[in-house]
Amino acid sequence: MVHKHDVAIIGGGVVGCSVLFELTNRGFDCVLLEKNESLVAEASCGNSGMLHTGFDAPLNSIELDCIRICQRRIFDVLDRLHLPCKKIGATMVAWKQEELTRLSEIEVHARQCEVSDVVSLSMSQLYQREPHLSLGAYGALLIPAESVVDPWLMPVAFASHSKRKGAEIKTECLVTSCQQQSQYDWQIETTSGIARASCVINCAGLYGDIVDKLGGFQNFQILPRKGQYLVYEKRANSLLNSSILPIPSQVGKGVIIFRSVYDNVLVGPTSEEVTSRLLPAIDNDVARRLTKHCDDTIPGLKNYQVVTQYAGVRPATQTKDYIIKADRNKSWITIGGIRSTGVSGCLGIAEKVYDLLTENIGLDPSRSLTAINSLNYRRIADDYVVIDGAAYKITHPITLSGMEYSAKL
DSSP states (O other): OOOEEEEEEEOOSHHHHHHHHHHHHTTOOEEEEOSSSSSSOSGGGGSOOEEOOOTTSOTTOHHHHHHHHHHHHHHHHHHHHTOOEEOOOEEEEEOSGGGHHHHHHHHHHHHHTTOTTOEEEOHHHHHHHOTTSOSOOOEEEEETTOEEEOTTHHHHHHHHHHHHTTOEEEOSOOEEEEEEEETTEEEEEETTEEEEEEEEEEOOGGGHHHHHHHTTOOOOOOOOEEEEEEEEOGGGGGGOSSEEEOOOOSSOSOOEEEEOTTSOEEEEOOOEEOSOOSOOOOOHHHHHHHHHHHHHHOGGGGGSOEEEEEEEEEOOOSSSSOEEEEETTTTEEEEEOOOSOHHHHHHHHHHHHHHIIIIISOOOOSSOOOOOOOOOEEEEETTEEEETTEEEEOOOHHHHHHOOTTOOO
């Protein structure tokens, strides 16, 4: 007989691992199904690691609500798990006279989003704070609570903690069919055998629309969006004291220069509409444009080496907001369109899923609540970290470039 879980989570990226973490700690018997050999292997291995405050998120959006919830909860969780996090702040700079009006609008918007510590900087304050910035700025905003985390270690630690608490994680496990036997009984066929669960949660990211169709839904369409980054050596981190943001466009936040949680300097992401969902190759022309952006913004960066570069694909959809919805009759929850703020909203998304699972789907946990306990982790090779005795392959360049071998034992 195949064991029947309370919940089957399809997809092991940032969102899937966060939902697994939340539901397992709340007492649900969960299984996570990931088609790749490693967790955090697709959209989530090409993100920035920035933990945004939501100062520029759309008002009344699901995205803003999730980011707010995550901001309230995540720092305590990271502390309990002994995971790295740095509150480095961000500075948004207007480089043109005509951008000043937009800067004022963003300050007002931030307060409407309940990010009340955003303040305008005079030019003397800006260059006192960021002395290596190019001359010629017209205005700036300081967003002091913007932070960075390890975008690979955090979700993998969530998954490892869940496994310790009784969750099952199956990798190399491509879902090929989802058949509902009754309201609270799904049979899920995979390349690694059959899984059963009372509820299915679609966290499949770039393949979320395809997985939704397996359940009989068509909630959205993935429109892949490529982003590319350069990673500079750690010695360059003395050139900036906060993340340097441009005035955002309709497409996104724009190209940002920032320090990772390990103090490498990064620049990116770009935003390019693409047709393929596969991890893209590096575009050298784009890399040259990113280098020029660095030279124009912080001229001293030209004296430091680029140690690596990477590109990722974001699971954008036809709507700018997150898609988080439940179907009670089918006992199915869809999470889609988490295009660029999956890290920033992860625990908020997971909490909303818990609410949908208990209030809309009507499913109760079959186990007891559990506490969040610290994890032991260490880097043992070029591309592996051991967490609580289990080895996980590092899939993210930020971790590969920055995490020291002397991590916690």
